Amino acid sequence: MESVKLGIKEAAEFLRTHDEFLIFSHANPDGDTLGCAYALCGALRGMGKKAKNICADEMSKRYMFMKDGLPAQEDFTPATFVTVDVADRKLLGSLGDKYGSKIDLAIDHHVSHVDFAKNLCCEPNAAAACQTVYKIIKELGAPITDRIAECLYVGISTDSGCFKFSCTSPETHLIAAELLHYDFDFSGLNYIFFDMKTKERIALEEQLYRGIEYYCNGKCAVVSVTTEQMQSVDIEDGNGISTIPRQIEGVEVGVVMKQRTNGWKASLRSNSSVDVQKICSAFGGGGHERAAGCSFNNMSLEDAKKMIVSEIEKVLS
Ligand SMILES: [Mn+2]
Secondary structure, three states: OOOOOOOHHHHHHHHOOOOOOOEEEOOOOHHHHHHHHHHHHHHHHHHHOOEEEEOOOOOOHHHHHHHOOOOOOOOOOOOOOEEOOOOOOHHHHHHHHHHHHOEEEEEEEEOOOOOOOEEEEEEEOOOOOOHHHHHHHHHOOOOHHHHHHHHHHHHHHOOOOOOOOOOOOOHHHHHHHHHHHHHHHOOHHHHHHHHHHOOHHHHHHHHHHHOOOHHHHHHHEEEEOOOOHOOOHHHHHHHHHHOOOHHHOOOOOOEEEEEOOOOEEEEEOOOOOOHHHHHOOOOOOEEEOOOOEEEEEOOOHHHHHHHHHHHHHHOOO
């Protein structure tokens, strides 16, 4: 189904002329999809409309604060279905079967968005869907509370890697700057989302650092992590492991070998012009130019490493 494409004004008009909203976040929710949902829900309630949020999966405790500070809402039967930051109906997770074909409006920022909603407001240049939601809320003239501003800020900050990723634009900073006029602890939030690590995570990193191996005159670094080691931290804590070797000066391709039940998975990250997607596609994997992965089933760690490193050597030598 092809979605009718809406701009900011039209998306705001859609929300203004509808009510009884059910707002969907994507499965395994992140700061952006949750920030969008709670900000939009709060703004719609602030306009006297009925709105509530739904997600296939539990949110991590770091995002729980978003639930607080929204105007209370009695129960109601939803009539308008809106998704935020959902690039594909598959990403609705277990809610997809029931609601996937019923979505009235999708608000998104993924270049890879696959149409599933009747209407779509998508800004593929936005660093976060929260940027788009902010513009829609402004257009609606809905009251922005400190809590709404905080939710939007978290979405923008987390999706832009604390304003470090290349998706960060002047508009990203301008919207963040407007949000900073509200009262919330942005510095504390960025500490929690970007600096703070659990003791278990630090212990895991210590083990990984001890196991670093260099290849290609130090331009390639490889670490491996067993299932048992990954189980020592919770899922959220395990995020970002793949980027560790790439942090090392002079390393152009970082590889993290992750144990799977039937072998090993290689996660590659590139710092330079090396297209790691190409390297991984040689083994039936895929991804993006700077981040890709492939699997080595029924193979020992040593054999899997040899295969991926020899392919990287071809590119780096
Ligand atoms: Mn996003």
